[in-house]
Amino acid sequence: MxxxxxxxxxxxxxxxxxxxxxxxxxxxxxxxxxxxxxxxxxxxxxxxxxxxxxxxxxxxxxxxxxxxxxxxxxxxxxLALKQRQRFRKDSVLIVDGTLVPTRDHGIAQQSKNHRYSTNHQVVVDADTRLVVAVGRPVPGNRNDCKAWAESGAKAAVGRTTTIADGGYPGTGLLIPHRRPAGGELCDWKKEHNRSHKQVRARVEHVFARMKNWKILRDCRLKGDGVHHAMLGVARLHNLLQAA
Incomplete structure (x- = not known):
């Protein structure tokens, strides 16, 4: 096994x-x-x-x-992940989207990887690195701003402090400071971006481990199959991390 x-x-x-x-x-x-x-x-x-x-x-x-x-x-x-309903007041979450090549064109669209894919919003706990929520798949041509709300990930997180990359402007999430046109960031903003990047990298590490499951590299399942696979892989990943 x-x-x-x-x-x-x-x-x-x-x-x-x-x-x-x-x-x-x-x-x-x-x-x-x-x-x-x-x-x-x-x-x-x-x-x-x-x-x-x-x-x-x-x-x-x-x-x-x-x-x-x-x-x-x-x-x-x-086997689907039982998504967390409540979070501690001091919890810090990280969200990011990942593309899963999906052959069911009824739910997938061509995306930046030039394949029919679905966009999955995955939320992890910054301290434990466990997956706490996974949004429903949306077509791969949706940007992360829209996918964050449409997938239900935003509703699952609620008001819990959540950080993200620069692809989530206007969502209320904590994102890196943007450099002004023709200017430079001040030192404290550069330092904040550096620490932000180090913490946010944890969700990328989670994606790397989850993509070891080849179903997330080329999903042939139809309908809700890709969603169930993502939730199941997330649950198994959590069990492995907690072992």
Whole structure:
């Protein structure tokens, strides 16, 4: 399970226990699943990590292509990150957008990377570097200012202090000082920009770790699939950071 989830056996066991408490494995009408919960979660994680086609992935778990598809559709949303509802008064958050190449043209648009992509607004805690909120995907041609509000990330954060890069002017977020035309910034503003950049780099580190999951490099899922994948990868990233 290590190569697929990045989790130790103990952390993976805690995840399974948590899912059972949430009622994921409760009895339901109809045919029972051909795989136990542990293998279903591992199948979804393997799909997100490797981005293999279902024809390639299904034989590894001894199930049919259609069964693997049903497992991903059912278990993927259940692994989604439980986004934080409340924040401490002294919390400092960091937000940034990342593009995920997405083949479903119904939700994706051509973006600056010249591919059909979706824009995902990801909010992390500056102290713990854990993902606390992920906005719904918006077309990749939306700039971060619009995506911040349209994705729901702004509503999820509320009035909590949040810093961002220079791509969020007029949003009320803490962004770097802009150099005036034909002039230079004063020393204290330069120092503030330097410290701001050092802190904001933490969200870039989170993106680098999340993009190790190949589903976020070329997503073939349709509809809400890319959103569920992003939330699931965020939850697994948090578990790995907290381990």
């Amino acid at each position: 290590g190569p697929f989830t990045g989790l130790s056996a103990r952390s993976f066991g805690k995840l399974i226990t948590t899912l059972r408490r949430e009622g994921v494995d409760a009895p339901r009408p109809g045919r029972p699943w051909s795989l136990p919960l542990e293998d279903r979660v591992l199948l979804v994680a393997a799909y997100w990590r490797t981005n293999l086609t279902l024809r390639q992935l299904a034989p590894l778990f001894g199930v049919s292509k259609s069964a693997a598809d049903r497992i991903i559709d059912h278990a993927g949303p259940l």
